[in-house]
Amino acid sequence: MTPARPGPPYAVTVVGLGADGWRGVPDASRAALRDAEVLIGGPRQLDLLPPECAGERIAWPSPLRPAVPALIAAHTGRRIAVLASGDPMFYGIGRALAEEAGDRLRVLPHPSSVSYAAARLGWPLEDVEVVTLVGRPAARLAAALHDGRRLLVLSADAGTPAEVAALLRDRGFGPSRMRVLEQLGGERERIGDATTADDWTRARPPGDPLNIVAVECRQDPDALRLGAVPGLPDEAYEHDGQLTKRHVRAATLAALAPAPGELLWDVGGGSGSIAIEWMRTHPSCRAVTVERDPVRAARITRNADRLGVPGLRVVTGAAPAALAELPRPDAVFIGGGLTAPGLLDAGWAALPAGGRLVANTVTLESEALLADAHRRHGGELVRLAVAQAVPVGGFTGWRQAMPVTQWAVRKPVDAVDPVDLVDPHDPVDPLDPRDTASEADR
Structure with a gap:
């Protein structure tokens, strides 16, 4: 029998701890x-270790994420153990350490609070959506709200349950049942009684800061229904008329074909509907919307917050100048300003090979530009026409909306990529998302 090959020398071992502290640490982790x-962790975690763990104890500085590379590098050659809560690879420090240490990282996990919560509630974990509000705005919970769904919300502190209840009420999910689970797996574990978000009061005293909120979503019958696919009702948006209407929006998102982790430029944002629904397709999708009108830009921010994608980046400025410093997109949508000199060419040039560009217009002048672009680059040129039934006296007839001309194209994979033309000795573009991706970005 061939003997097992020795593993790589570990630079860092990350150890998961539970609320039960040292008592719940398995032998390998001990x-x-x-x-x-060297022992690195939060002060609370370091205090859980007994004196027999005699290594030098170092508390994480704040902010934590930027400090990781330098702190690990400062102790190269020493045996480093990093303390983490629960499973380090589930919304934990394990991700940042993996980026630094690669295959020289050893992870010794502990059951996460999510695993404990699912076990206590009897909820199959594969049927539950997990949303973290640790270091993130509560508004992102809105994108996960669907009638009948079960959610586990990772709390930032003792005030998070009240924030969750307020958001549920505001978004038409007041009848949802909530339960707060505290100190899971520890001696002070407590599971609160179930109550609805409508019945949750501000007078309720905050509980333990180490908690998770279980939500069984129930929508108010009169609330606006927001589906899981593009084409939300127009009524879901605050707008001044500058809104890609529902049916055209659905067709536009289908042509853009968002995939997890991709970045969209939404040029001429209007009310932000294309960027917002791009981001709602998957939690890792990102978007930048460019809008020259500051009033509309502020409105886009409000729409994004209400519809659960507060991470949408809004740039106030005129394209194409406002595009110059943006991170490189996977797809570009141009919904306004097509006649601005150089805009269409700038969007095309920014795309990598395989990237998609979609442009919509209702004017003859812009339609001529799209026809010329179609001649030069190929793709698909279509006209979208939508009519709605309206009363005509005592009868019903059709009212035709302005037809929308749409050009959709994918950049050939054998196209010359502008990145390939950069001198390899030049510094890396610091705005390229492939080089600056951070935990917040993903």
């Missing part, structure tokens, strides 16, 4: 902590 020359 051995790693006893053997470590």
Whole structure:
């Protein structure tokens, strides 16, 4: 029998801890902590370790994320153990450490609070959506609200349950049942009684800061229904008429074909509907919307917040000048300003090979530009016409909306990529998202 090959020398061992502290640490994790020359973690975590863990104890500085590379580098050559809550690879420090140490990282996980919560509630974990509000705005919870869904919300602190209840009421989910689970797996574990968001009062005293909120979504029968696919009702948006209407919006998102982790430029944002629904397709989708009118730009921010994608970046400025410093997109949508000199060419040039561009217009002048672009680059040129039934006296007839001309194209994979023309000795573009992707971006 061939002997097992020795593994790589570990630069860092990350150890998951539960609310039960040292008592719940398995033997392999205990051995790693006893053997470590350097112990890095939060003050609360370091205080859980007994004196037999004799390594030098270092508390994480704040902000934590930027400090990781330098702190690990400062102790190169020493046996480093990093303390984490629960499973380090689930919304934990494990991700940042993996980026630094690669295959020289060893992870010794502990059951996460999510696993404990699902076990206590009897909820199959594969049927539950997890939303973290740790270091993130509560508004992002709105994108996960669908009647009948079960959610586990990772709380930032003791005030999070009240924030969740307020958001549920505001978004038409007041009948949803909530339960707060505290200190899961520890001696002070507590599972609160179920109540509805409507019955949650501000007078309720805050509980333990280490908690998770379980939500069984129930929508008010009179609330506006927001589906999981593009084409939300127009009534979901605050707008001044500058809104890609529902049926055209659905067709536009289908042509843009968002995929997880991709970045969209939405040029001529209007009310932000294309960027917002791009981001709602998957939590990792990102978008930048460019709008020259500051009043509309502020409105886009409000729409994004209400519809659960507060991470939408809004740039106030005129294109194409406002595009110059943006991170490179995977797809570009141009919904306004097509006649601005150089805009269409700037969008095309920004795309990598395989990227998509979609442009909509209702004017003959812009339609001529799209026809010329179609001749030069190919793709699909279509006209979208929508009519709605309206009363005509005592009868019903059709009212035709202005037809929309749409050009949709994918940049050929064999196209010359502008990045390939950069001198390899030049510094890397610091705005390229492939080089600056951070935990917040993903």
